[in-house]
Amino acid sequence: VLSYYRQLGREHGVLVTTRFYLRVAGARIRHRLDNALPGVRVECPCCGWRGRSFRDYVDLGYRVAASVCPRCESHSRHRALSLWLRDPDIARRCRGRALVFAPEKCLEGSWTELPEARVIRLDLEPSRGVDFLADICALPLASGSADFVSCHHVLEHVHDDRGALRELFRVLAPGRSMLLSVPMSADPATREYGRPDPLESGHWRSYGDDFRARLADAGFALRPLVPFPPPVALRHGIRPEPVFLCEKP
Numbered sequence: 001v002l003s004y005y006r007q008l009g010r011e012h013g014v015l016v017t018t019r020f021y022l023r024v025a026g027a028r029i030r031h032r033l034d035n036a037l038p039g040v041r042v043e044c045p046c047c048g049w050r051g052r053s054f055r056d057y058v059d060l061g062y063r064v065a066a067s068v069c070p071r072c073e074s075h076s077r078h079r080a081l082s083l084w085l086r087d088p089d090i091a092r093r094c095r096g097r098a099l100v101f102a103p104e105k106c107l108e109g110s111w112t113e114l115p116e117a118r119v120i121r122l123d124l125e126p127s128r129g130v131d132f133l134a135d136i137c138a139l140p141l142a143s144g145s146a147d148f149v150s151c152h153h154v155l156e157h158v159h160d161d162r163g164a165l166r167e168l169f170r171v172l173a174p175g176r177s178m179l180l181s182v183p184m185s186a187d188p189a190t191r192e193y194g195r196p197d198p199l200e201s202g203h204w205r206s207y208g209d210d211f212r213a214r215l216a217d218a219g220f221a222l223r224p225l226v227p228f229p230p231p232v233a234l235r236h237g238i239r240p241e242p243v244f245l246c247e248k249p
């Protein structure tokens with residue numbers, strides 16, 4: 001904690017860093033107090049934790065209320081993916097060689113529940129416990145060699161996201177599917193920052209509704225996913241966020 005404080009202090013200054021740490025501590029205390037009361041309102045499908053509320057996620061530049069599972073650190077997007085992987089249609093598609101980009105620990109159990117998938121975990125750097133180090137814009141894989149791709153909240157960290165989409169399309173076998181999401185705003189058009197924004201977790205851009213066109217430009221056909229019913233979303237702390245089921249024709 002101290003070494004991270006020093007690192008953030010060097011990058012953003014002592015005042016910003018101290019304020020950030022106090023906000024983190026406040027969120028944890030509020031969560032402890034709320035969950036000391038009896039009653040179960042929410043449940044994490046990734047790890048099975050049950051309680052009254054998820055914890056607020058606090059970053060340098062923003063806060064997301066009731067977002068993080070206190071046991072496995074899952075966020076809304078992880079819990080949504082965990083439920084999607086139990087969907088019979090998605091589970092049917094997720095078989096053979098399944099590439100999982102930027103794998104997250106909280107989803108390990110969800111992937112191992114898929115008996116027909118041989119999961120291959122890839123990232124640009126080794127800290128996530130990956131099987132292969134790989135640049136998503138220049139994948140060391142043969143064309144058409146993947147049977148399934150999972151790529152969640154990755155492209156916003158990639159400078160050349162269109163190049164990454166072309167690579168994902170190339171390595172996917174014809175007739176196979178990719179499950180993909182990016183953080184999206186309500187804006188119609190994507191806003192490019194021209195550099196990673198440190199106050200937005202290093203995102204290169206804020207995606208708008210035109211993100212669908214980027215997927216189509218890369219060659220993917222989009223299959224609509226029906227959103228979770230409100231009680232299911234509420235129970236699992238899942239915010240409405242588009243997840244794209246993309247097929248390579």
Ligand SMILES: [Zn+2]
Binds near residue numbers: 047
């Ligand atoms: Zn959890």
